Amino acid sequence: xxxxxxxxxxxxxxxxxxxxxxxxxxxxxxxxxxxxxxxxxxxxxxxxxxxxxxxxxxxxxxxxxxxxxxxxxxxxxxxxxxxxxxxxxxxxxxxxxxxxxxxxxxxxxxxxxxxxxxxxxxxxxxxxxxxxxxxxxxxxxxxxxxxxxxxxxxxxxxxxxxxxxxxxxxxxxxxxxxxxxxxxxxxxxxxxxxxxxxxxxxxxxxxxxxxxxxxxxxxxxxxxxxxxxxxxxxxxxxxxxxxxxxxxxxxxxxxxxxxxxxxxxxxxxxxxxxxxxxxxxxxxxxxxxxxxxxxxxxxxxxxxxxxxxxxxxxxxxxxxxxxxxxxxxxxxxxxxxxxxxxxxxxxxxxxxxxxxxxxxxxxxxxxxxxxxxxx
Numbered sequence: 438x439x440x441x442x443x444x445x446x447x448x449x450x451x452x453x454x455x456x457x458x459x460x461x462x463x464x465x466x467x468x469x470x471x472x473x474x475x476x477x478x479x480x481x482x483x484x485x486x487x488x489x490x491x492x493x494x495x496x497x498x499x500x501x502x503x504x505x506x507x508x509x510x511x512x513x514x515x516x517x518x519x520x521x522x523x524x525x526x527x528x529x530x531x532x533x534x535x536x537x538x539x540x541x542x543x544x545x546x547x548x549x550x551x552x553x554x555x556x557x558x559x560x561x562x563x564x565x566x567x568x569x570x571x572x573x574x575x576x577x578x579x580x581x582x583x584x585x586x587x588x589x590x591x592x593x594x595x596x597x598x599x600x601x602x603x604x605x606x607x608x609x610x611x612x613x614x615x616x617x618x619x620x621x622x623x624x625x626x627x628x629x630x631x632x633x634x635x636x637x638x639x640x641x642x643x644x645x646x647x648x649x650x651x652x653x654x655x656x657x658x659x660x661x662x663x664x665x666x667x668x669x670x671x672x673x674x675x676x677x678x679x680x681x682x683x684x685x686x687x688x689x690x691x692x693x694x695x696x697x698x699x700x701x702x703x704x705x706x707x708x709x710x711x712x713x714x715x716x717x718x719x720x721x722x723x724x725x726x727x728x729x730x731x732x733x734x735x736x737x738x739x740x741x742x743x744x745x746x747x748x749x750x751x752x753x754x755x756x757x758x759x760x761x762x763x764x765x766x767x768x769x770x771x772x773x774x775x776x777x778x779x780x781x782x783x784x785x786x787x788x789x790x791x792x793x794x795x796x797x798x799x800x801x802x803x804x805x806x807x808x809x810x811x812x
Contacts, residue, residue, distance in 0.1 A: 438467050439467070439519070439811050440467045440468075440516065440517045440518050441462055441466050441468050441469070441517065442468075442470070442471060442515065442517045442519070443458075443459060443470050443471070443485075443523075444508070444521070444522040444523075445522070446472065446492050446494055446524045447492075447494070447524075448472050448473065448476040448478075450472075450523060451470060451472055451479070454724070455607075455608065457608055457609075457796050457799075457800045458608065458800050458804070459485050460483070460484060462807065463485055466807075468484065469517075470485050470486070470487050471490050472490065472492065473489070473490065473493070474489035490504060490508070490511075492504055492527055501530060505533060508531060512534055512538035513538040518811050519542035519544065519810060519811055520535045520543055520544065522544070523545070523548065523607070524548075528546075528574075529569055529573075532569075532570050532573035542575055542811060543573065543574045543575045543576070544574060544810070545574045545578070546580060546607055547567070547570075547578070547588065547599075548722065549584065549722070549743060550564075550567065550584075550587070550588075550719065551563055551719070552567075553587070554718045564593065568592075571594060576600065576806075577594065577600065578599070579594075579600065579601050580602075580607045581605040581606070581721060582604070582746055583742040583745050584721050585599040585601055602799050602803055603799050603802055604746070605794070606794045606799060607722070607724065607799075608724070608796055609727075610724075610727045610795065611731075611795075612791050615729075615732045616704075616733070617708065617732055617733040617787070621704075621709070625706060629695045629697075635666050635667065636711045637670055637710050637711045638657065638667065638669045638713075638773075639714065639729070640669070640671050640672070640713075641707070641725050642717075642725060644671065644675045644679070647717065648715070648718075649739060649765075650716075651682070651683075652762050653714055653765070654683040654686040654687055655762050656716075656765045656769060657687060657690070657769075658690055667693065668693050669694050670696075670706060671683065671694065671695070674699055707729050710732070711772075711773075712734065712735060712736070712772050712773070713736045713737070715736060715737075715738040716737075716765055717739055717741065717744065718759050720739075720743040722747055723743055723744045723746075724747075726738060730787055731786075733783040733784060733787045734783050735782035735783045736753070736786070737754060737757070739757060739758070740756040740759065741759050744756070752782065753785050754782060755771060755772065
């Protein structure tokens with residue numbers, strides 16, 4: 438029987454993005470997962486063997502060299518027919534180790550570039566790492582057409598290279614998990630102390646600058662000074678922006694902020710939202726956008742590569758130039774003040790999400806790619 442290996446930095450990424458693919462692959466082949474042991478309980482329901490390896494997100498030359506050696510030994514011992522990696526540093530280590538170990542099929546999925554909004558030597562160094570991933574991989578997957586175009590324009594990919602599964606997205610969206618649900622919406626609002634009459638803006642993601650969280654805080658502070666019926670819900674772990682910083686920006690309106698540090702059930706908060714907001718500076722696709730869309734929620738987001746594939750501007754949401762707080766504020770107010778437009782866009786967003794990005798379609802096409810590669 439053919440043997441597949443998925444490699445990721447943290448179990449949360451495997452659980453969030455690869456779970457459906459792993460279940461489908463396990464019906465055909467032997468599947469193993471290599472990732473950090475912290476949080477491995479998330480993988481307990483997967484039909485795959487878990488192999489713990491202390492991969493860290495931060496760069497550490499000696500520790501990363503040790504991981505490279507461990508991966509190379511593991512790949513040689515297991516004799517995998519195909520390895521598939523996700524996340525930048527893990528991708529470089531896995532593709533190089535797979536090449537050294539002679540794994541015939543080495544796939545990596547690009548889900549955005551950490552160097553996209555950087556300058557100087559950092560941009561050059563990080564871009565070089567992505568070029569090395571391409572060099573050592575046999576197949577490069579990209580989770581949106583516009584991201585593929587960006588990689589070609591930057592010289593990371595050659596024209597005609599880079600595979601986009603379906604219309605984009607690493608895993609698609611499940612209509613069973615994400616859908617409008619008035620009962621769940623009421624329960625979540627009650628938990629957070631939000632009335633049915635209030636308008637909920639939702640942000641779901643890491644609290645960091647690249648996600649535009651400071652821009653959203655500034656926009657909300659402005660909106661809250663004119664509208665007393667709007668609440669901002671932030672769901673996600675703190676990174677380089679503490680929640681206290683968001684509270685400071687919102688000032689006297691901080692009582693209309695709600696915070697959830699982590700949730701294994703993002704669909705609950707999507708169901709409770711009226712508007713989803715992702716004012717990001719870099720994004721490979723914007724998976725959370727199509728999850729909101731499947732829940733019947735329109736999005737206000739920045740007009741950058743990746744997001745332009747997830748949002749149809751003017752139909753399923755509204756786009757604005759990244760970093761333009763005034764434009765962000767204006768777009769949010771447009772949907773806050775026009776309930777009919779909000780509902781119309783939400784309905785269109787749900788139809789588009791399930792038509793173009795259904796998880797079953799994405800998994801089926803990926804498994805077909807595996808079959809073709811291993812044939």
